[in-house]
Amino acid sequence: TVVKVMNLLFMTYLCHYMPCHAGWVGPTVPLCIYGFCSMMRPIEPFMTEFLTGTYKNLTTEQVTRQVYPVWTYSSLILLVPVLLVTDFLRYKPVIILQGLCYVTAFLLVLVGSGVHSAQWAFFSYSIATAADVAYFSYIYSVVQTSYYQKVTSYVKGAILLGYAVGALLGQLLVSVGGVSLFCLAFITLISVSVALMTSFFLPRPQTSLFLRGTDSVQQRSSGEDSQDSESQYFFMWVKTAAKHVGRMFRRLALDCKECYSSVAVLFFCIWSATGTCGFYQVTEYVQLLWIYMQPHNFTAYNGGVDSISTLSGAAATVAVGHMSLEWAVWGELVLGSFTFLIAGALFLMDLTDNIWISYTCFFIFKTVFMQLSTICTFQIAKTLNRERYALVFGINSFVGTVLQSVLTAIVISTKSLNPLMSFQFLIYASFFVAISLLFTVRGVYTVLHMKHSAGGNQAERASNLPEASHVCGGNSYT
Template structure:
């Protein structure tokens, strides 16, 4: 077996283990029931925002330190943070302890950057597409298998919701052990490159930090002065922000719907998570088959996501809310796949990690700003249904802008074709 394939498989196994989290579909149910007994308002206004604030503060630092330390130490650090977070979740009970738990959760999320960029330093550029596929599939399989396991154990009364935390702790511990055993990276994208750096500027010594930042700046200019890269990066940032916000607070909406009286038991979260991972995987696969112009597809999907959020905000049937979750998540993965592909088409291959880091940081920064306005004591402190109305209205406006852009692009392209036809 070729070395690059072995490395791809090894990092993908780590991705599977880090995303093997049977507790996640039931985290709100766990926090609102005995022995935790937090209210939904405490969770969405005082506990969950901590991970958002933490993530935005450490994302850029993580990106730079990751490259300097050759990736592996940060993967290990992220796995350690995940283990600590899980220990607090299992054994701690106070609100302060849960905020500490969410602090380490934020670090764990920020440490996703080295996971998605580690492999680009280890394999040749011609393998980028297939190793990216391996990493994304590994995470989806991890989420799918943990969701199916959780649902099966709950439905058959083998374990209670609080016991799922121990399975997640097992997964995070195994991910830590696997991270320690990962092969070390001998080079990086910016530091420690010497004369091998791909830049046309051949007289830069990349062992000096100031010169490294000069190269980072040149890569930044190369990427974001490209009009297509800028447009699709904005699409990427907005889509990722709404997705993270949706995923962070959707279970709180489930809980509110359940409290108001509904048609299903909230213990079906695991089944819904499993279906969502399957439909997302299929959706991403069909992106390469569907012959619809990218902006039209993104515009239509974004408008649909806005409508889904508006419907979920006023919904009193949990079955419809579950369907909304599946559709929203699937549409996001389709959209982000399109955005990633469009960005990748227009930048050098080894600029992708920088663009990924900047776009991820910007989406977390936007999420932090909105969280402060919507959830914090100095903000509006909106209830969960009002929040979803706000997100839905925002998404409808963004989808309308995307659709107008698609229409403009179509008209422009048609005019150019007409000119050539006349000529």
């Protein structure tokens, strides 16, 4: 607790002396601290054990079919409204809402009982995860384009580090200290509460991204109504917002067409949506697989495996931020090749009955995914106009959640639970094989095309690079 208080004081100092305009460090530091605290959740690697154990007394069947799917289906419903509200409120309020929902979710997990309480907890958790679009888009709205690769690696690295510390702390407390899972849930509640307090110190972007024209109108209305009552001001604000809703949706449709007309952006977005879908499915149900492999084993090393794999992923994520590679040429082939490694790890998890082999495969899966996800994120950001980050990332999240809902509906339709575990991970492995084949073929084509173009005019070659093109908002340099 003392360390957390010191971190909070340090963050406050940085926010005071390094405001948003002071380069990329000012907004990045508090956002990293928020991400670290919000993800430091020691109970999470043991959540299934906590729900099915003596604390909550839920059955594995209830957790699989009634509790966990709530998060998936709720996220699907909430993503679009959260996306629109995110930009209208300029990110920071939505990040605060995310922190509040994390606190609510783990408070319900801690003190609630029964299936309905667990479902409400995961519904609140789904609001928090839907608000991830605000967290990941926020940093791009307050830093320069030249820092995207660096800040992406730091922000994602902070998240992974927080999760790793939480998982390691949970494992040590359980295995060495003999601490109960109830105490882990309480520590988690404290950590996300610190994250909520941290979110209030984030600098707020000065302009809205979807509704640029709304800002000036609201400012004029504010000046004109400065002597009017608060109710009149509120009425003018609502009237102004309603006036621009139709215009906003028209612009969204046109911007979607422009953004996804770039083949480079389209393929990176495809991997982002499909890869994230598969990742969340695997991480959500892997604890059930491990319980199936080793039933009633409270000394399982779930937290240790989660911690080590997350630390490895964090290191790989930070390393990506400093790699010098012509991603426009080799990016898709890298995605295809390493996605095949992910698929192989999942196939082996499906085939083996050895818990240690399964742990090793999960380590490979998570480490590789984190690195590839970071590559996709900064490649998408580099090719977009800064006004469209929330839009594109939100659409990617929505598509991924739709796919996740479909996969969830497929795998929970199995009547028997034991075949469900094996059938489930076979589907996930096949899913990543399909992604790998798509990007390997596309990557080979891109490499051959770029090498062929290299013999031509240098200016023409530069115009063909996806990175040379800012495809959204009409800012094209091709």
